[in-house]
Amino acid sequence: MRAYYTDSYTAEFTAPITEITEQDGRPAVVLGHTYFYPASGGQPADRGWLGETAVVDVQIRPSDGAILHLLAADWQGGELAHGRLDWPRRWDLMQQHTGQHILSQAFLRTAEAETIGFHLNETTCTIDLDRANLSEADLATAEALANETVWRNLPVTAHLVDWARLDEFPLRKRPPKDYAQLRLIEIGDFDLSACGGTHVAHTGEVGLIKLVKREKRGDKMRLEFLCGGRAVAAYGRQLAIMGGLIAELTTAAEGLLPNIQKLRGENKQLQRQLKAAQEQLLGFEAEALSSQFVPTAAGDSLLTAVLPHKTPADLRQLATALTAVPPRIALLATVGEAGATGFLLFKRHPQAGGDMAALLKAALGELGVQAGGGTAVQAQGGGFTASAERVAAVLSSLI
Numbered sequence: 001m002r003a004y005y006t007d008s009y010t011a012e013f014t015a016p017i018t019e020i021t022e023q024d025g026r027p028a029v030v031l032g033h034t035y036f037y038p039a040s041g042g043q044p045a046d047r048g049w050l051g052e053t054a055v056v057d058v059q060i061r062p063s064d065g066a067i068l069h070l071l072a073a074d075w076q077g078g079e080l081a082h083g084r085l086d087w088p089r090r091w092d093l094m095q096q097h098t099g100q101h102i103l104s105q106a107f108l109r110t111a112e113a114e115t116i117g118f119h120l121n122e123t124t125c126t127i128d129l130d131r132a133n134l135s136e137a138d139l140a141t142a143e144a145l146a147n148e149t150v151w152r153n154l155p156v157t158a159h160l161v162d163w164a165r166l167d168e169f170p171l172r173k174r175p176p177k178d179y180a181q182l183r184l185i186e187i188g189d190f191d192l193s194a195c196g197g198t199h200v201a202h203t204g205e206v207g208l209i210k211l212v213k214r215e216k217r218g219d220k221m222r223l224e225f226l227c228g229g230r231a232v233a234a235y236g237r238q239l240a241i242m243g244g245l246i247a248e249l250t251t252a253a254e255g256l257l258p259n260i261q262k263l264r265g266e267n268k269q270l271q272r273q274l275k276a277a278q279e280q281l282l283g284f285e286a287e288a289l290s291s292q293f294v295p296t297a298a299g300d301s302l303l304t305a306v307l308p309h310k311t312p313a314d315l316r317q318l319a320t321a322l323t324a325v326p327p328r329i330a331l332l333a334t335v336g337e338a339g340a341t342g343f344l345l346f347k348r349h350p351q352a353g354g355d356m357a358a359l360l361k362a363a364l365g366e367l368g369v370q371a372g373g374g375t376a377v378q379a380q381g382g383g384f385t386a387s388a389e390r391v392a393a394v395l396s397s398l399i
C-alpha cells in the first residue's frame with residue numbers, strides 16, 4: 001500500500017515484510033505498506049533505512065506494481081521492519097515538487113506557456129515550456145505570481161478520482177494515458193494536476209521560488225529554478241562569492257561591476273603599453289646585434305645568436321629587423337626555460353644566399369628534433385632541450 005499517497009509527512013513507521021527478493025543484483029524487500037516514495041513521475045526515489053540497513057533505491061516492479069525497497073545488505077531484521085526516511089532529502093524534494101506545480105500554473109496564467117517537461121534530482125530542478133519567446137519581464141511576472149501563491153499559504157491536498165469522472169475536474173494538463181484511478185493534487189483555487197508525487201501541505205512551506213537559469217531549446221524553453229531550502233542555500237553561496245569579491249576589490253556590492261570593468265580596461269591598456277615597450281626593446285636589441293654580423297666566404301653577412309628569454313614571436317620580429325639590409329643572414333635561437341623547449345628562427349635578406357629550410361633541417365637534426373620547416377628565405381622550428389652552449393655550437397657550424 002502506498003501510504004505516502006495520503007500522507008507525505010510520516011518519516012518513521014513500522015510495517016510487515018511481505019516478500020524478500022532481489023532487484024538489480026541487490027537484496028530487496030516488499031512491505032505491507034510503505035511511506036518510501038519510488039522513483040516515478042519525475043520525482044527521484046526516497047532514501048533511508050529499514051532497521052539499520054540502508055535503503056539505496058525504491059522502485060516499482062513493473063509486473064505487479066509492488067514497491068521494492070533495495071537494500072545495502074541482506075535483510076536480517078525479522079518479520080517487522082522499522083522504516084525511517086532520509087527526511088531532509090525527502091523534504092527538499094517535496095519543496096521542489098510543489099514549487100514546480102505552482103510555477104507551471106503561474107506560467108500558464110501569465111504567459112499561456114504550458115509545461116511539457118519536468119526534471120528533478122538532488123541538485124537541479126527544471127521545467128520545459130512550450131514557448132521559447134518569453135522575455136525577462138514574462139519570467140519575472142510568472143515568478144512573482146508563483147511567490148505570491150506561496151505566500152498565500154494555500155492548502156495542498158491529494159484526491160483519488162475515477163478516470164470516468166476526470167472531465168469534471170479542470171486539470172492543468174490531461175494525463176497522457178488511461179488509469180482506473182487518478183491522483184489529483186489540488187493547490188487551493190490555484191492549480192489542479194494529476195500527480196503521484198509527494199507534496200507539502202501548504203504552499204507557504206515551499207518558502208520561495210527563484211528562477212535561476214533560462215535556456216532556449218528550439219521552440220521550447222528550459223527553466224531552472226530553486227525552491228525553499230535549496231534557494232536559501234544558493235543565496236548563501238552567492239553571498240559568500242560576493243563577500244570574497246567585495247573584500248578583494250575593497251568596494252561595495254554595487255561597485256563590483258564598474259570596478260571589474262575598470263580593472264579590465266586598465267589591464268588592456270597596460271598590455272598595449274607592455275607590447276609597445278617590448279617592441280621598442282627588441283628594436284634596441286636588433287640595433288646592438290647589428291654590429292655582430294660577420295662576412296661569410298660566399299660574400300654574405302652572417303649573424304648567429306642564442307638569445308635567452310625570447311618567444312618565437314620575439315625571434316621573428318628580431319630576425320625581420322636584422323635582415324632588412326642585404327646581404328644579411330640571421331640564424332637565431334632561444335633555449336627553453338622552466339620546462340619550455342628551444343626554438344630556432346633562420347631568416348635571410350632575399351639577396352643573400354643559402355637555403356634556410358635546409359639549414360634549419362640540418363640544425364634540428366643535430367639537436368635531435370624533426371619538427372619545423374619553411375622556405376629558402378625563412379624557416380623555423382623547435383622542441384629541443386639542448387643547452388645554450390650546444391645550440392650556439394650547432395649554429396656556428398652551419399655556414
Ligand SMILES: [Zn+2]
Pocket residue numbers: 041097101194195196197
Ligand atoms: Zn507533480
